[in-house]
Amino acid sequence: MSGSDSVGAAELPEAGASRRMPAGTPAHLVFAAVSTLGQRRWAAFKANRRGYWSLRIFLVIFGATLFAEVLANDKPLVVRHEGRFYFSIVATYAETEFGGVFETEADYREPFVKDLIRDGGGWMIWPPIPYAHDTIDYELPGPAPYPPSARHWLGTDDVGKDVLAGLIYGIRLSFLFGLVLTALSSIIGVLAGAVQGYLGGKVDLFGQRLIEIWAGLPILFVLIILSSIVESNVFWLLGILVAFSWMALVGVVRAEVLRARNFQYVTAARALGAGDRRIVRRHVLPNAMVATFTFLPFILTGSITLLTSLDFLGFGLPADAPSLGRLLAQGRANLHAPWLGLMSFFTLATLLTLVIFIGEALRDAFDPRRTGMQS
């Protein structure tokens, strides 16, 4: 079959038929073999239109929330006062600097301070949403929770905090927390899986039993007990959640490593005198990476859902932290203010769906049948 040789190999001697290509491989597949694996994977990812667009939308939303302080804040971006610029977001200025009374930080939303600045011939540029996630609007035209209006685009919660500001900060916190949690538990999981799979024998046997027992512990009860002993903060929560979620990848990685350690090129590396660490890092783990990357988006959604449900139940982040779960709980407590529950629900549903779609595209990208190469 004349068409079955990869293009570049044809000018070399003994250009026999390449075995991976079936009889009569069309020309475009032959050419595809020339590009690197990474390029083919990216092409396969983009071929999944839904996943590709999900990635773009997700990046825009998540990227925007990273600048939450600029989007939604109760301080102006720039203050001009008596010929000087003040960047109140990055620095703290006392009210006395603008000619006020108190030596505490200026509250720019107070009419007194606004007057001071206007009298000094100055002006202020406000963010598009002039509330931070914890700003309480004391001048609401009606009782809180206040429905969506020009003043609060998505309304306020039952203490008068702006919902949109809460969402922006909440998305950022949830996803950053989710990403860190995913990263930490994946690293631990991959390492544990690699060690068990590569060493096998007793390490594997006891490791697996340990994981089975550990996975049987009820995480919620542990959290409830712990929250009554220590005062919960982000790091405590992260630590506990990592301790209970690192098992997700162990099974997959262990299976891949068990398979890969008997590959002939691994034996070849041992024959070259490569040590265990080098073999695992360079020859064995890359095989497990495909499964790992395919799993990551799903672990991420799992982490976010876990955090949200803990917040919803009140065992999550500290009370003053902006969180989607707490907003959801507000929605449940205030059924007469449906925008609270609806908004947090839609936000969560949209974002998690986006991540799942990205995960599906990622799975396509790592599928050897789509990228034309055995992994």
Next chain:
Amino acid sequence: MTPLTPFLEIADLAVAFDGVRVVHGLDLRLDRGESVALVGESGSGKSVTALSVLQLLSYPRASHPTGSILVDGEEVVGAGEQEMRAIRGSRISMVFQEPMTSLNPLHTIRKQVEEVLAVHGGLSGAAARERTVELLELVGLQEARERLDSYPHQLSGGQRQRVMIAMAIANEPDLLIADEPTTALDVTVQAQILALIKELQERLGMALLLITHDLGIVRAMADRVYVMEQGHVVEEGETAEVFVRPAHPYTRKLIDAEPRGACPIPEDEAQPLVETKDVTVEFPLRGWPRKRSLVAVDDVSLRVRQGHSLGVVGESGSGKTTLAMAIVRLLQSRGEIVFDGRSIDGLGFRQLKPLRRSMQIVFQDPYGSLSPRLTVGEIVSEGLVIHEPGMSAGERRDRVAEVLTEVGLEPEIARRYPHEFSGGQRQRIAVARAMILRPRFVVLDEPTSSLDMTVQAQIVELLLDLQQRHGLTYLFISHDLKVVRALCDEIAVMKDGRIVEQGPAGQLFDAPRESYTRALMNAAL
């Protein structure tokens, strides 16, 4: 001897997959009772041709832009499924290469043979059972009656192939197509199966279309031969004629590629470089209360002299690869292993590491032995990274380029990935990886057996050349006696983990002492 209508007549046949032609204008004639071989390397289109006779290709992906196939005067190209079913298994039947995957592992052999009888002959019940036993006895399956209810995994490869043949001849077909029927089998079994096919052919008056890459089989089996190259028949004729006076350059290349002759014997009385004394390898099996174990290598003592090549031959399962792995200390073993005057069997990883430079191994499967995720350059240079960590990247690149040139590859390929290369090129890359450390002792574990004939010859030549240039010592493991003879001056024959005979190549080939060695020699065509 040209009767008016041949049984099978293929004229101007083309086969295309997705519009790409893989067989071009093929003409083939096959008379009743005649044996014809279709010979060629992988990818030459020989199997595709055979499958199109039975219209078994995956249509409509596959198509026949031109040509006709007449079976006993009837056109089969474009024939309906109904008509084809009347031909398949009844007038023409087929035996495939892999006896393991051609039989359904979930059914007993009786059920599978009886199915063939039921579909075409309408036999069932006790009659079918009797006929099945008869057929299995005909193909020489021992204790056929007792084995009726065995599953395929309970039979050996040769026995499975016999069952396949029994199914193929169940309805006394006029033509048997055998697609590499013995490639997956050991040499002694191979000879038995070929003898069986030949005998059945004469007894039942079948015609035989034999698809193979092995010229030895062609010589022994076929009246006429068609040589295929890249979808074209380049030569046809009487077998004897073609072998003696090949007309086409490709045929000549194929015939020349057959390893022959004995290797030059280096000056004698060289010191032994590698020696084993009573090496035993055991694999623990499950068992209670006593642990049982499988003895794969049993008290093997060998000596490989500096600059010489020792060939270890044996059939699959004889423990030759296990022995090789034990010698280069990739497997735990008992008994002494001496390398360059130093006992290495008790050494740990750290003490072994410097020795790894001097002993290398090349594996059988060039597809499995190169990591698909690393570039050729990274694969070849790995030994340098491990053993000479101080070497600069530029120097390493130079060494890689040098060794790639030495094994007959372009240095530019260092940036590419293994999947872009053919089997022979990959095997050269694997050889380069072993050679870059300039070893003294190289274990070659069937380095040619998964390659095409002509490529195989090139690799053997490369290995001989490298040996001469660097004074290498080889331990060559193979089941192919011809290749062993071309490469080795000393031979050890292994069976069931033991060495049954050992000695200089010439002596072993000309006057084998043990009956097993003789059987092995006779079976090799």
